[in-house]
Amino acid sequence: MGDVLCTPVLVLNKNFEPVHLTTARRAFVLLYGGAAMALDESGEPYDFELWRELPVRDDDDAVPLVVGAVRVPRVLHLHRYDRTPRLQVRLTRRNLMVRDAHQCQYCGRRPAIRDLNIDHVVPRSRGGSDSWENLVTSCKPCNLRKGWKTPEEANMRLARRPVRPKWTMTAQILLGTGSRYREWEPFLRAS
Numbered sequence: 755m756g757d758v759l760c761t762p763v764l765v766l767n768k769n770f771e772p773v774h775l776t777t778a779r780r781a782f783v784l785l786y787g788g789a790a791m792a793l794d795e796s797g798e799p800y801d802f803e804l805w806r807e808l809p810v811r812d813d814d815d816a817v818p819l820v821v822g823a824v825r826v827p828r829v830l831h832l833h834r835y836d837r838t839p840r841l842q843v844r845l846t847r848r849n850l851m852v853r854d855a856h857q858c859q860y861c862g863r864r865p866a867i868r869d870l871n872i873d874h875v876v877p878r879s880r881g882g883s884d885s886w887e888n889l890v891t892s893c894k895p896c897n898l899r900k901g902w903k904t905p906e907e908a909n910m911r912l913a914r915r916p917v918r919p920k921w922t923m924t925a926q927i928l929l930g931t932g933s934r935y936r937e938w939e940p941f942l943r944a945s
């Protein structure tokens with residue numbers, strides 16, 4: 755049951771735009787409290803009272819509540835939340851590697867993820883910042899070869915100029931999870 759309560763639920767704002775993912779546990783809190791409606795695969799909205807009456811089918815996840823087994827929703831509609839999603843992509847090691855397609859930005863090799871480093875183009879010791887524009891994916895040999903030098907000093911060339919990625923909310927949501935449910939499709943396609 756612990757795992758089921760951790761499964762991802764797609765959260766939509768008032769305009770049915772994907773906002774983020776939450777957990778089934780949090781989804782039940784929002785649904786029970788009336789802050790959100792659960793949507794079934796046809797987009798039909800349900801409050802908690804109606805949702806708990808839905809039958810649990812073979813391919814549904816369900817949680818045993820006091821009222822009986824209740825289907826875990828996959829999509830939640832925050833019908834009073836009208837803010838549009840934040841599109842700022844978070845600067846993380848994982849996102850940097852995705853931006854750089856898991857490819858060393860100096861030699862172009864694609865080693866295993868564990869053999870990739872994040873390199874400061876202008877080294878920290880020389881005032882280089884932690885930013886999308888100054889961090890790139892690098893293989894360990896290139897990282898070692900570059901050391902505390904700038905690319906020019908090390909006579910190394912970047913494959914491309916590093917910039918902040920412009921990913922859509924959909925791309926970010928799918929990157930953040932290994933799951934993808936058919937109930938998500940209409941909303942992720944539209945955004």
Ligand SMILES: [Zn+2]
Pocket residue numbers: 858859860861862863892893894895896897
């Ligand atoms: Zn390399």
